[in-house]
Amino acid sequence: MRPILVLIATSLAFSGFPFGFSYSPDEDVEVPAATRESLYAEHQRNGRYFNPWHPMPTGFIDLMKFVLSRSPFKSAGPPQVETIDNDGASLSGIAAQPEITWIGHASFAIHDGDDVVLTDPHFGKRALVPARAFPPGIPIEAVPSDAFAVISHSHYDHLDAFAVDNLPETVHWFVPAGLADWFRDRGRPNVTELDWWETARRGRWSITCLPSQHWSRRFGFSSNASLWCSWLLDSGEHRYYFAGDTGYFHGFAEYGRVFEIDVALLPIGAYEPRWFMAYQHVNPREAYQAFLDLGARYMLPMHWGTFDLTHEPIDQAAKDLRVVIKDEGVDPARAPILAIGETWKVPPR
Numbered sequence: 001m002r003p004i005l006v007l008i009a010t011s012l013a014f015s016g017f018p019f020g021f022s023y024s025p026d027e028d029v030e031v032p033a034a035t036r037e038s039l040y041a042e043h044q045r046n047g048r049y050f051n052p053w054h055p056m057p058t059g060f061i062d063l064m065k066f067v068l069s070r071s072p073f074k075s076a077g078p079p080q081v082e083t084i085d086n087d088g089a090s091l092s093g094i095a096a097q098p099e100i101t102w103i104g105h106a107s108f109a110i111h112d113g114d115d116v117v118l119t120d121p122h123f124g125k126r127a128l129v130p131a132r133a134f135p136p137g138i139p140i141e142a143v144p145s146d147a148f149a150v151i152s153h154s155h156y157d158h159l160d161a162f163a164v165d166n167l168p169e170t171v172h173w174f175v176p177a178g179l180a181d182w183f184r185d186r187g188r189p190n191v192t193e194l195d196w197w198e199t200a201r202r203g204r205w206s207i208t209c210l211p212s213q214h215w216s217r218r219f220g221f222s223s224n225a226s227l228w229c230s231w232l233l234d235s236g237e238h239r240y241y242f243a244g245d246t247g248y249f250h251g252f253a254e255y256g257r258v259f260e261i262d263v264a265l266l267p268i269g270a271y272e273p274r275w276f277m278a279y280q281h282v283n284p285r286e287a288y289q290a291f292l293d294l295g296a297r298y299m300l301p302m303h304w305g306t307f308d309l310t311h312e313p314i315d316q317a318a319k320d321l322r323v324v325i326k327d328e329g330v331d332p333a334r335a336p337i338l339a340i341g342e343t344w345k346v347p348p349r
Helices: 004-015 036-040 060-068 161-166 180-185 251-258 284-294 316-328
Strands: 095-104 107-113 115-119 148-150 172-176 191-194 199-202 205-210 230-234 239-242 263-267 298-302 343-345
Touching (some): 036 251, 107 298, 172 180, 172 199, 172 205, 180 191, 191 205, 230 251, 251 284, 263 284, 284 298, 298 316
Parallel strands (some): 115 148, 148 172, 172 191, 239 263, 263 298
Antiparallel strands (some): 095 107, 095 343, 107 115, 199 205, 205 230, 230 239
């Protein structure tokens, strides 16, 4: 069992509960059912955001129960997470065939033509409290100055102050509502803030902010004072869906209906115990179902192998996903489990 103080600090900061206070709209506001319409419904009131289809159900007692509970997983030695040396030099060139490099956790570098897109770039040594188990898959110095990045939400394992401060000042950041001022205060004015279903253009790219089922909290912010989201990144030739952090919800089916998606970047880790984590984090089987709902050609799993956040070992998610893929009779090439630092080429249509 981890030291209690570390667990409490981690839990309060980002892992499962917004400082003991969930938030839902006022009682006189009708909460739509989990239907298509609820994905487009009002989702901010009194300065706080919420998921209009299903408010967060857990409370402070649940948080303490999670913090004080013991993991049912027995230690099996060092985590089995493959890593590959990658100096990132290829990012400075032109990718005739789009390729994606896993940096670790929720961080990818999408190299499409002469553009590089980063998802939740994390290059720091810690996510506030938890230390990285493995170094980033590429050095931060390899990121080109004309890259752009998307941020899914404010939690410390997704919004890394070290990366923001040390990536080139010219990187263009796309962030959910409520986070732009945080970037400007750090001397990063090249930031575009979007609400759910809003789209921005950058060259040939359209970048669309989409709902996810999560929450936000960070020191200096009130609970849910900034939005959380997923992203649809459309280069004009390929569409990449980045789920960020999310529980399983009906949004995946809607995105599969609205968009033709080539590659879905989906979280699979930080999911145990389910009674506490299910609302905010999919498990590997739910991630696979999300992949089906999205109708994507390929799935790249993420959000595992880097930070020890919940009860399961950091390599357990990949093991569980392999079982799901085998049980479902899926071609493993459609859901490759990358090594940290590995570059995967997007197959042609």
